[in-house]
Amino acid sequence: xxxxxxxxKRLNIIVDRTGAEIxxxxxxxxxxxxxxxxxxxxxxxxxxxxxVAITNFDTATGVESNPMIFxxxxxxxxxxxxxxxxxxxxxxxxxxxxxxxxxELRKLGVTVTTIPTATTIxxxxxxxxxxxxxxxxxxxxxxxxQDMKNQIAEISAITNLIEDRKSVYFEISPAPYMYSTGSGxxxxxxxxxxxxxxxxxxxxxxxxxxxxxxxxxxxxxxxTNVTYVENPIxxxxxxxxxxxxxxxxxxxxxxxxNNPTSLPTRNIITGIKEMTKSMYPDLEIF
Numbered sequence: 001x002x003x004x005x006x007x008x009k010r011l012n013i014i015v016d017r018t019g020a021e022i023x024x025x026x027x028x029x030x031x032x033x034x035x036x037x038x039x040x041x042x043x044x045x046x047x048x049x050x051x052v053a054i055t056n057f058d059t060a061t062g063v064e065s066n067p068m069i070f071x072x073x074x075x076x077x078x079x080x081x082x083x084x085x086x087x088x089x090x091x092x093x094x095x096x097x098x099x100x101x102x103x104e105l106r107k108l109g110v111t112v113t114t115i116p117t118a119t120t121i122x123x124x125x126x127x128x129x130x131x132x133x134x135x136x137x138x139x140x141x142x143x144x145x146q147d148m149k150n151q152i153a154e155i156s157a158i159t160n161l162i163e164d165r166k167s168v169y170f171e172i173s174p175a176p177y178m179y180s181t182g183s184g185x186x187x188x189x190x191x192x193x194x195x196x197x198x199x200x201x202x203x204x205x206x207x208x209x210x211x212x213x214x215x216x217x218x219x220x221x222x223x224t225n226v227t228y229v230e231n232p233i234x235x236x237x238x239x240x241x242x243x244x245x246x247x248x249x250x251x252x253x254x255x256x257x258n259n260p261t262s263l264p265t266r267n268i269i270t271g272i273k274e275m276t277k278s279m280y281p282d283l284e285i286f
Contacts, residue, residue: 016113017130024111024134028087032080034072035091038115039063040265041128042089044144045137052083059259077104088112089134118264119205121152121186128266144266151269152193158283159195159276166279168196169219169247171209172262174226175239178209186264194275195283196221215241221279222247225258254278 012024032053033039039054043062051063055072068083070076072091080088081104088102088110102112113134118124125145132141168191173179181187182203191198199217200207222245226232233253242248256278260271276283 014133016134017116017127018114020114022111022113025086026136028111028135030083030085030087032083032085032088033058034089035115035117036259037118037263037265038089038091040259040263040267041131044266045131045135045140047135052085053080061259075101077101081105081108085110087134090114092116119185121189121268124148124186124264124266124268127264148266148269152272155272155276156193159193159280162195162280162283166196166220167199167217168221168223168275168279169199169214169217170256170261171222171224171226171232171236172206174224174229174232174235175211178214180207180209181205182207186268187261190261190268190272191275194272195279196275211239211241215245218245219247220250220252222253223256223261223275223278224253225256225261227258 012026013021014024016022028047029050030052031042031047031050033042033051034055036055036058039051039058039060040062042048042051048062049064051065051067053068053070054060054063056069057072058069060067068079070079085105088105090102090112091114100106106112115127115130118127125148128141128145129138132138170180170187170191171178172181172187180200181191181198182205183198183201184205188198188201199219200209200213222236224232224236229235233255236242236253237248247253256271256274260267260269260274
């Protein structure tokens with residue numbers, strides 16, 4: 001009688017956001033997050049109790065476990081191995097500098113995947129879709145994305161009718177090394193959806209800013225999401241030559257919550273709403 005040949009078990013292989021092929025498991029119980037945005041997405045998908053390690057840049061908002069904190073740039077690989085993770089979701093920064101710091105974990109059979117930093121709102125949707133495939137949460141992700149799109153459409157339907165739109169300067173890094181956004185970023189899209197016109201939209205991507213650039217554009221509104229200097233609003237108002245900027249003269253300099261305007265996740269909806277409320281306090285939108 002002819003022997004039956006046993007077929008090898010079919011591997012569950014997917015292509016991650018960097019184009020790399022990875023083998024995924026049916027479920028994950030011990031996850032290492034390499035970026036605050038990754039942590040937020042995991043929490044949104046109900047995995048806040050399965051995160052065993054986060055970086056020193058993370059706020060751990062919504063994380064229900066007691067995760068180890070590790071250095072994003074120089075991680076203690078032995079300490080990570082001791083946690084016995086089954087999934088590591090890394091960021092672009094993880095692989096910088098040549099050698100793969102997570103190679104040893106890959107050899108141990110840990111699923112390691114990388115999610116590049118999202119540039120646009122559409123990239124956020126794509127990242128969420130990938131997380132849905134990775135974690136087996138496709139239906140949940142579809143609902144999250146549809147909810148995002150619905151809320152953006154509802155806000156846009158109102159703000160698109162604003163005739164006298166406010167011009168906006170959004171500062172993400174303070175003096176003396178000021179940074180903001182030009183066009184082609186999710187933050188620029190957020191400003192537009194919120195009802196503002198970015199004064200630097202004629203430039204591309206993230207922008208190094210000079211005093212003259214802002215003074216010459218004379219924005220109606222100034223936003224800052226900076227949290228690491230004392231009283232960032234007053235610091236902006238007190239800058240040399242800024243006193244005659246309309247936003248400063250009219251006391252229209254606002255602090256905006258950092259995470260919803262700096263992390264590319266579905267929480268950007270909160271940032272959009274906060275900007276709209278600041279620019280148009282009489283607008284009944286929410």
